[in-house]
Amino acid sequence: MSALLTVKDLRTEFLTRDGVLPAVADVSFDLKRGEVLGLVGESGSGKSVTGFSIMGLVDAPGKIAGGSIVFDGQELVGADEETLRRLRGRRIAMIFQDPMMTLNPVLTVETQMIETVLAHESVSRAVARARCVEVLGKVGIASPSERLGQYPHQFSGGMRQRVAIAIAMLHKPDLIIADEPTTALDVTVQGQILYEMQQLVSQSGTALIWITHDLAVVAGLADKIAVMYAGRIVEQGPADDVLSNPTHPYTRGLLDSVPATTTPGQRLRQIPGSTPSIMQLGAGCAFEARCTRATSACSLMPDMVTIGSRSTRCWNPIVQQPSTASTESVA
Structure with a gap:
């Protein structure tokens, strides 16, 4: 089976007052459909920046300074914003450590999830809503039809993260990048979410990059590990x-x-x-x-x-x- 994602010699830099900061340098790996890659390291090691680079979410003063990111045969480095926008959410999704980076506090969950569906597909709001109810149920939210009408502040931290995962799953993407999504959750909720992600990978063939500093998490989840x-x-x-x-x-x-x-x-x-300062590496x-x-x-x-x-x-x-x-x- 050919690789779904191939990252080759990726280099991502940030221009600072003190000079150029090479947050990611010479990073290479590949991932097949249905595989789970655990990207492990201490804070500041470049894990999250690698994920943002794949998503095309590195904003100025940062930039991808070199290397290649090929997703399903398509080069993403240098791709225009419209191309990346069509991929993001539909074929490549990201789950952030803080679910409020995904959720808007002044909109109901229903509005946010339905608009996510309609941004990529021409379906009726009724069809979109039915899909939202189905996906919320899959991530373990009870009475999903009723809870759709609630606001993010009416959910617990673990439930908000489940909603964020549900949004990532709406289009059954080919690749999900999960940036430490269970770090702030208690062990019981963490275990439930890990189980749900394993089910998603096994049932839909979605490839998963799980970014974490916790080796215990990737021990039971990942097929491959990159430190x-x-x-x-x-x-x-x-x-x-x-x-x-x-x-x-x-x-x-x-x-x-x-x-x-x-x-x-x-x-x-x-x-x-x-850990040494990346600015001062020899x-x-x-x-x-x-x-x-x-x-x-x-x-x-x-x-x-x-x-x-x-x-x-x-x-x-x-x-x-x-x-x-x-x-x-x-x-």
């Missing part, structure tokens, strides 16, 4: 392999810092130091100052190399037997 650090992907491959036997020291550090993988009574392991590996495996070779930026089933950006990758930090223990 980002300081604007670059440092490791990617099948989820089970990346989580059970990581090759990049940063991925290893992320896994070691998960409480579930720490022996009770022992101190929680952590990555030393802090020519070498951005993780060098925090890495216990760093050598003189790390003064130069490594290329992505293939190790087994995955690729990694490291001069001194971890090559060993699978660790005890398995997918099950992370989850």
Whole structure:
């Protein structure tokens, strides 16, 4: 099966008073229909900017400075706004971390959902409303017909996020980009939404990019994982392999810092130091100052190399037997 989405050498920059900030650099991955990619990393690693770049939502002073984004055979980098507008919502949808970035507080949910349908399809309002009721029911909102007439403030945080997911599902898009949509929700609601997204992917063949800093979430959701650090992907491959036997020291550090993988009574392991400013990155590996495996070779930026089933950006990758930090223990 050919890839639905192919991102190649993507570079997204922001012009600031202090110079050019390369928020995303040399990012490459592909995604097939029905696949789930977990895009993982700390805050500021470039995950969300990657998603916005795919959607064509990078506004000035930001711009896509290089690379290619091919969606179903169509190049999106350099595409005109009308082309992107036709794709957004209908074939590519995005779920934001804050549902109020999707919902207008002064309009009823019914108005917002129906207008979303009518923006891309010539159907009657009755047909559009029936679809809205159906989709709200699929995301677990009880009495969807009655709740359509309510305003966003009349819903709880979890219910607002369900509405935002329902809006993303209205046109059964080929690709959904979910930008940490469950971060602010309690564990029970989070689990319900993850289940609903899994059902959507399995039943409709929708491809999903799940952006998160939470490895426990992607452990049970993603088919593939791409780990980002300081604007670059440092490791990617099948989820089970990346989580059970990581090759990049940063991925290893992320896994070691998960409480579930720490022996009770022992101190929680952590990555030393802090994420560097992207504005101040040198020519070498951005993780060098925090890495216990760093050598003189790390003064130069490594290329992505293939190790087994995955690729990694490291001069001194971890090559060993699978660790005890398995997918099950992370989850």
